[in-house]
Amino acid sequence: MPLSSFSFLRHHLPLPLQLPPTSNRQPPHPRLFHLLLPPFTPRRTFVCQPLTAATDDMAAAAAAASPPTLLEHMGQAGTAADLTVLVAHIQSACKRIAALVASPGNAELSRAKARGGAMAAGRDAPKPLDELSNDIILSALQSSGKVAALASEENDLPIWISDGGPYVVVTDPLDGSRNIEVSIPTGTIFGIYNRLVEVDHLPLEERAQLNSLQSGTRLVAAGYVLYSSATILCISFGAGTHAFTLDWSTGEFILTHPSIQIPPRGQIYSVNDARYFDWPEGLRKYIDTIRQGKGQHPKKYSARYVCSLVADFHRTLIYGGVAMNPRDHLRLVYEANPLSFLAEQAGGRGSDGKNRILTIQPVKLHQRLPLFLGSMDDMLELESYGDVQQKVNPGYEV
Numbered sequence: 001m002p003l004s005s006f007s008f009l010r011h012h013l014p015l016p017l018q019l020p021p022t023s024n025r026q027p028p029h030p031r032l033f034h035l036l037l038p039p040f041t042p043r044r045t046f047v048c049q050p051l052t053a054a055t056d057d058m059a060a061a062a063a064a065a066s067p068p069t070l071l072e073h074m075g076q077a078g079t080a081a082d083l084t085v086l087v088a089h090i091q092s093a094c095k096r097i098a099a100l101v102a103s104p105g106n107a108e109l110s111r112a113k114a115r116g117g118a119m120a121a122g123r124d125a126p127k128p129l130d131e132l133s134n135d136i137i138l139s140a141l142q143s144s145g146k147v148a149a150l151a152s153e154e155n156d157l158p159i160w161i162s163d164g165g166p167y168v169v170v171t172d173p174l175d176g177s178r179n180i181e182v183s184i185p186t187g188t189i190f191g192i193y194n195r196l197v198e199v200d201h202l203p204l205e206e207r208a209q210l211n212s213l214q215s216g217t218r219l220v221a222a223g224y225v226l227y228s229s230a231t232i233l234c235i236s237f238g239a240g241t242h243a244f245t246l247d248w249s250t251g252e253f254i255l256t257h258p259s260i261q262i263p264p265r266g267q268i269y270s271v272n273d274a275r276y277f278d279w280p281e282g283l284r285k286y287i288d289t290i291r292q293g294k295g296q297h298p299k300k301y302s303a304r305y306v307c308s309l310v311a312d313f314h315r316t317l318i319y320g321g322v323a324m325n326p327r328d329h330l331r332l333v334y335e336a337n338p339l340s341f342l343a344e345q346a347g348g349r350g351s352d353g354k355n356r357i358l359t360i361q362p363v364k365l366h367q368r369l370p371l372f373l374g375s376m377d378d379m380l381e382l383e384s385y386g387d388v389q390q391k392v393n394p395g396y397e398v
C-alpha cells in the first residue's frame with residue numbers, strides 16, 4: 001500500500017478518543033489526529049483496499065480543507081518567490097535548532113559545566129548552543145542565495161554574504177539560552193529587510209553596517225520561533241501576524257493561529273520584579289496599581305515571567321497584557337524591532353516606554369534599550385505614567 005494511502009486513512013479514521021462532553025477544549029488539529037490513533041492493527045483490514053478515484057478525490061478535498069503549511073500559506077498570499085525561498089531556509093534552520101535544544105547532548109554539557117570545567121578544551125570544546133545556532137542560521141542563509149548581509153547577536157559586526165542577495169537578515173539565533181540547562185523555553189528572533197541598493201557602491205564594511213541599521217519601519221518580514229512544549233513559528237509579512245506549529249511527524253509548520261489579534265487589554269504583567277527597588281517611581285506606581293486592580297481595568301493583574309523573551313512575548317501576544325524589560329538590556333536591531341513589528345501587526349504596541357520602537361533609528365548594531373510590548377490599552381496606560389524606564393542598571397548576576 002502506498003504511503004500516501006496510509007496518510008489519507010490516518011486523517012479519515014474516526015477518532016478513538018472522545019473529548020469529555022463537558023470539555024470546552026478545541027478538538028485536536030486535523031493534521032494531528034493520527035497522533036491520537038492507536039497503532040495499526042490487522043482488525044482494520046478495510047484500510048488495505050486499493051484507493052479508487054473517489055478516495056483520491058476525497059484525499060484532494062481533505063488536503064484542500066486542511067490548514068496550510070507555512071510555504072503553502074506564503075504561496076496563497078502571493079509572497080515574492082525570493083522571500084519564499086529565504087523563509088524556507090530559515091524554517092529549516094529553526095527545525096535543526098529545535099532538535100539541537102532538545103538533544104540529550106545538552107545534559108552532558110551542563111553536567112560537565114557543573115563538574116567545574118571537566119569539558120574538553122580548545123578546538124575540541126563543545127560550542128555553546130547559541131553559537132551553534134548562529135552557525136546553523138548563517139549556513140542556511142548562505143545556501144539560500146537570497147541574502148546580502150547577516151547581522152547577528154553572536155557576531156560583533158555584520159557578515160557580508162553575497163553582493164546580489166536581495167535581503168538583509170538580522171537575528172538573535174537563540175535567545176534565552178541561559179535557560180537551556182533547565183529546559184525552559186528558548187527562541188530564535190529574526191527580521192528581514194530589503195538590501196539597500198543605493199549603498200551598493202560603498203566599501204563593504206560600510207555597506208554591511210548601513211544595511212543592518214535600517215529602521216524597523218522598513219521591515220519586510222519578521223518572526224520568531226519558540227522552542228517549547230511545541231515549536232511555534234510566528235511570522236508577519238506586513239499583513240497580519242500568523243503562527244504555525246511544527247508537526248514533528250511530517251516536519252511541516254502548520255498554520256494554527258491565523259491573523260492573531262492581541263486582546264486590547266490583558267490581565268497579565270510580565271517583568272523581573274526582583275528589580276522593583278531599582279525601578280523609577282512611575283513604573284513602581286503602575287505595577288502597584290494594576291496588581292491591586294486599581295488601574296483602568298478593574299481586575300487585579302497576575303504576574304508571569306519566564307525570563308525568556310520569546311516565551312514571554314508569545315504568551316503576551318495570545319493572552320494580552322504587557323511584557324517588559326525596563327532596563328537597557330534588550331537589543332533594538334534584532335530583538336525589539338522584529339517583536340514590535342509582530343505586536344503591531346497583531347494590533348498591539350512596542351515601545352521603549354516613550355517612543356514607538358519601530359521609529360527609533362538604530363545607531364549601533366548591538367544597541368540596547370528598555371522594551372515594553374503588549375496590548376494597546378495596557379501599553380497606553382503604562383506609558384501614561386511617564387517615568388517607566390529603569391535608569392539604574394547594575395548588571396545583575398542572574
Ligand SMILES: O=P(O)(O)OC[C@H]1O[C@](O)(COP(=O)(O)O)[C@@H](O)[C@@H]1O
Binds near residue numbers: 325
Ligand atoms: O535579567 P533580566 O533583566 O530579567 O533579562 C532577561 C531577558 O534577558 C534575556 O535572557 C536576553 O538576555 P541575553 O541577550 O543576555 O541572553 C531575555 O531572554 C530575557 O527576557
